[in-house]
Amino acid sequence: MTLGLLSQYVFNGLMLGMIYAMVAVGFTLFFGVLDVIKFSHGDVLMVGAFTGLATYLGLQALGVDSPLVQLLVMTVVAALAMGLLGALIAKYLVLPLRLAPPLNTLLITLMLGSVLREAVRLFYPQGSNPKPFPRLLPADFVSFGAFTLRADSMILLLAGLAAIVAVHLLITRTKLGLAIRAVAQDAETARIMGINFEFIVLLTFAIGSGMAALGGLMNGLYYNEINFGMGLLLGVIGFSAAVIGGLGNIYGAILGGFLFSALQSIGAVALPALFPGTSTAYKDVFAFAVVIIFMAWRPTGLIAEKKSERV
Amino acid sequence: MKRLIDPASAFPALISMAGVTLFTLLFLHAESQEAVLGLTLGAAIALLLLARFGWNARAAASFAGHSGAGNASVIIGVLVVVAVFYDQHFPLLMLASVLLYIVVCLGLNLQFGYAGVVNFAGAAFFGIGCYTAAVLTEHSALPHLLVVVAGGVMAAGIGSLLILPVLRTYGHYAALITIAFGILFRVFLEVNDALGGPQGMKLPGMEIFGWKLNDGLTFGDIEVSFYANYVLVALAMAAVAFMLVRRLERSWIGLNLDAVRLDETACAAFGIDVARWKITAFTLGNFLAGLAGAVYAMMTGFVAPNSFTFGDSLILVSIVILGGIGNPWGLTVATAIVLILPEKLQFIQEYRLLLYAGLVILILLFRPGGLMPRQVRNYFPGWKP
Numbered sequence: 001m002t003l004g005l006l007s008q009y010v011f012n013g014l015m016l017g018m019i020y021a022m023v024a025v026g027f028t029l030f031f032g033v034l035d036v037i038k039f040s041h042g043d044v045l046m047v048g049a050f051t052g053l054a055t056y057l058g059l060q061a062l063g064v065d066s067p068l069v070q071l072l073v074m075t076v077v078a079a080l081a082m083g084l085l086g087a088l089i090a091k092y093l094v095l096p097l098r099l100a101p102p103l104n105t106l107l108i109t110l111m112l113g114s115v116l117r118e119a120v121r122l123f124y125p126q127g128s129n130p131k132p133f134p135r136l137l138p139a140d141f142v143s144f145g146a147f148t149l150r151a152d153s154m155i156l157l158l159a160g161l162a163a164i165v166a167v168h169l170l171i172t173r174t175k176l177g178l179a180i181r182a183v184a185q186d187a188e189t190a191r192i193m194g195i196n197f198e199f200i201v202l203l204t205f206a207i208g209s210g211m212a213a214l215g216g217l218m219n220g221l222y223y224n225e226i227n228f229g230m231g232l233l234l235g236v237i238g239f240s241a242a243v244i245g246g247l248g249n250i251y252g253a254i255l256g257g258f259l260f261s262a263l264q265s266i267g268a269v270a271l272p273a274l275f276p277g278t279s280t281a282y283k284d285v286f287a288f289a290v291v292i293i294f295m296a297w298r299p300t301g302l303i304a305e306k307k308s309e310r311v
Numbered sequence: 312m313k314r315l316i317d318p319a320s321a322f323p324a325l326i327s328m329a330g331v332t333l334f335t336l337l338f339l340h341a342e343s344q345e346a347v348l349g350l351t352l353g354a355a356i357a358l359l360l361l362a363r364f365g366w367n368a369r370a371a372a373s374f375a376g377h378s379g380a381g382n383a384s385v386i387i388g389v390l391v392v393v394a395v396f397y398d399q400h401f402p403l404l405m406l407a408s409v410l411l412y413i414v415v416c417l418g419l420n421l422q423f424g425y426a427g428v429v430n431f432a433g434a435a436f437f438g439i440g441c442y443t444a445a446v447l448t449e450h451s452a453l454p455h456l457l458v459v460v461a462g463g464v465m466a467a468g469i470g471s472l473l474i475l476p477v478l479r480t481y482g483h484y485a486a487l488i489t490i491a492f493g494i495l496f497r498v499f500l501e502v503n504d505a506l507g508g509p510q511g512m513k514l515p516g517m518e519i520f521g522w523k524l525n526d527g528l529t530f531g532d533i534e535v536s537f538y539a540n541y542v543l544v545a546l547a548m549a550a551v552a553f554m555l556v557r558r559l560e561r562s563w564i565g566l567n568l569d570a571v572r573l574d575e576t577a578c579a580a581f582g583i584d585v586a587r588w589k590i591t592a593f594t595l596g597n598f599l600a601g602l603a604g605a606v607y608a609m610m611t612g613f614v615a616p617n618s619f620t621f622g623d624s625l626i627l628v629s630i631v632i633l634g635g636i637g638n639p640w641g642l643t644v645a646t647a648i649v650l651i652l653p654e655k656l657q658f659i660q661e662y663r664l665l666l667y668a669g670l671v672i673l674i675l676l677f678r679p680g681g682l683m684p685r686q687v688r689n690y691f692p693g694w695k696p
Contacts, residue, residue: 100679
């Protein structure tokens with residue numbers, strides 16, 4: 001394998017890892033504040049991508065054709081709409097089940113994911129077919145031998161990085177972030193200190209879901225295609241990434257995202273090299289198998305959640 | 312002592328079963344969409360009215376007091392349906408599918424209804440049974456009864472690979488493992504050429520001691536659909552699985568499983584081996600799913616990866632929740648509703664996943680016990696403290 005090809009794999013892996021990390025950060029945020037898994041996260045991402053596409057079509061119809069304006073409006077609309085959706089999910093599905101067994105929250109959001117998926121499939125015009133996603137980023141590229149550096153990928157990578165850093169700064173440097181961390185650490189005490197518990201929870205869900213919308217747009221811009229089923233796999237991958245890294249820890253989520261994409265790349269490259277005849281399509285089988293084995297070794301992830309049970 | 316033994320007469324149970332059988336006959340017979348819709352709504356209203364007048368509680372007490380007569384009446388009900396539709400393929404195929412899915416859901420019920428081990432890969436374990444049957448019937452001359460057993464053993468065996476991670480983790484982490492496994496399994500089937508890839512595999516019909524199930528019986532000039540044979544096999548399996556699960560629940564094993572689900576720490580403190588009971592429930596549940604899968608594959612004569620998606624696993628989980636977690640009777644009713652309703656009401660076929668998912672959300676929000684919530688164990692029929 002040449003160096004050029006290797007760097008191509010690494011770069012593509014970084015790109016995927018960034019998308020996974022964005023999904024995983026959402027999972028970890030929700031788990032942090034409320035100790036719940038919101039499994040509809042992947043499908044919220046998908047709805048975000050479709051919202052972006054619909055906004056784009058609307059803008060086209062209105063005669064706005066500057067790619068930059070289109071992209072900005074799409075991003076804002078998708079992120080706000082999904083933020084609202086996330087807050088609604090938290091208010092009407094997640095918070096009412098706070099006293100029920102934790103499994104019920106997982107189930108209800110799993111089912112909500114199915115509802116979103118099916119709703120897009122059935123009610124979006126021709127929603128069961130893959131939809132072409134517009135190419136709005138400059139298509140310039142530089143080639144170094146076998147390695148092609150595309151400008152659009154570079155922009156996406158930087159945008160993803162910026163979003164994650166922004167969320168990280170929000171959580172560690174602002175008063176709001178302090179409130180979020182307080183709720184995550186001890187909801188009761190946070191309430192006593194005058195923090196509006198419900199508001200903080202809804203806000204956290206909105207932030208996480210907005211991140212998912214960004215992830216959906218990035219995914220659409222990268223592959224130039226979206227479909228109603230893409231959220232399921234991305235959701236499971238994001239969940240796996242968050243768990244590998246350690247739920248509730250934002251660094252863990254980022255680490256997990258890149259690890260998962262590394263596993264996929266290794267699966268795609270190493271499996272056919274080691275066992276001639278196997279197809280690269282086994283990469284997901286390989287990645288998930290490693291995740292399962294990993295869970296047996298480190299049940300709570302690399303950066304373990306601090307857990308002590310009061311009996 | 313008398314009131315400990317005979318709380319209610321057996322008649323409410325028998326009359327209820329006769330009513331249910333009659334309704335099933337009418338429902339399966341109905342052709343037009345209006346008739347099916349009318350029957351569905353009529354049944355819902357009738358059930359609400361009956362509940363209003365306390366009939367449902369009486370029937371339930373009667374079933375509890377006369378489980379022998381109650382179980383027998385259910386089996387007779389199924390046989391009556393078979394006798395009425397003896398020459399029609401479709402209703403019998405539906406009936407056999409429902410019975411086999413009941414076996415799978417009983418397995419899931421053991422896992423997360425009793426022991427609290429979540430399994431979001433129910434369809435995958437069912438699929439392992441299907442594919443085991445497909446491979447064994449193609450590449451070996453193993454008697455088909457052994458093939459069915461092999462399907463169960465294979466599902467339990469592959470499931471046991473997941474035991475270590477499942478035991479080491481708890482809650483959400485454990486859920487992830489089965490979800491990951493379900494997706495892994497499906498992708499594996501799609502890319503594996505030896506197992507037919509996305510096109511799947513064909514199977515021959517089942518044969519038990521020279522009895523070819525795919526040849527319909529003929530009495531004189533009456534031809535019985537060959538699916539009737541499968542209904543009988545499936546009925547036998549469902550009855551045995553049902554009895555097994557009921558007996559397990561009533562026994563000290565069931566008590567241990569419940570304890571493990573409710574509080575692992577307290578359980579361990581009382582000397583109950585948590586790992587042992589989780590393994591037992593998980594393995595037994597997967598075994599049941601594999602058994603049912605093997606028979607199902609031979610009945611439909613065809614297996615493909617598309618039947619074992621994550622969505623299918625979710626439908627299985629919905630059945631258990633809709634029926635009432637931990638209640639075998641509840642899941643029996645729920646399986647019948649979930650499988651038959653979309654087949655008869657064509658216009659909801661397209662929307663069925665949406666509908667079930669929505670329904671489960673409502674159930675979890677407003678009636679977490681399910682349609683037929685599980686009752687507290689009743690060791691002495693009719694005994695009230």
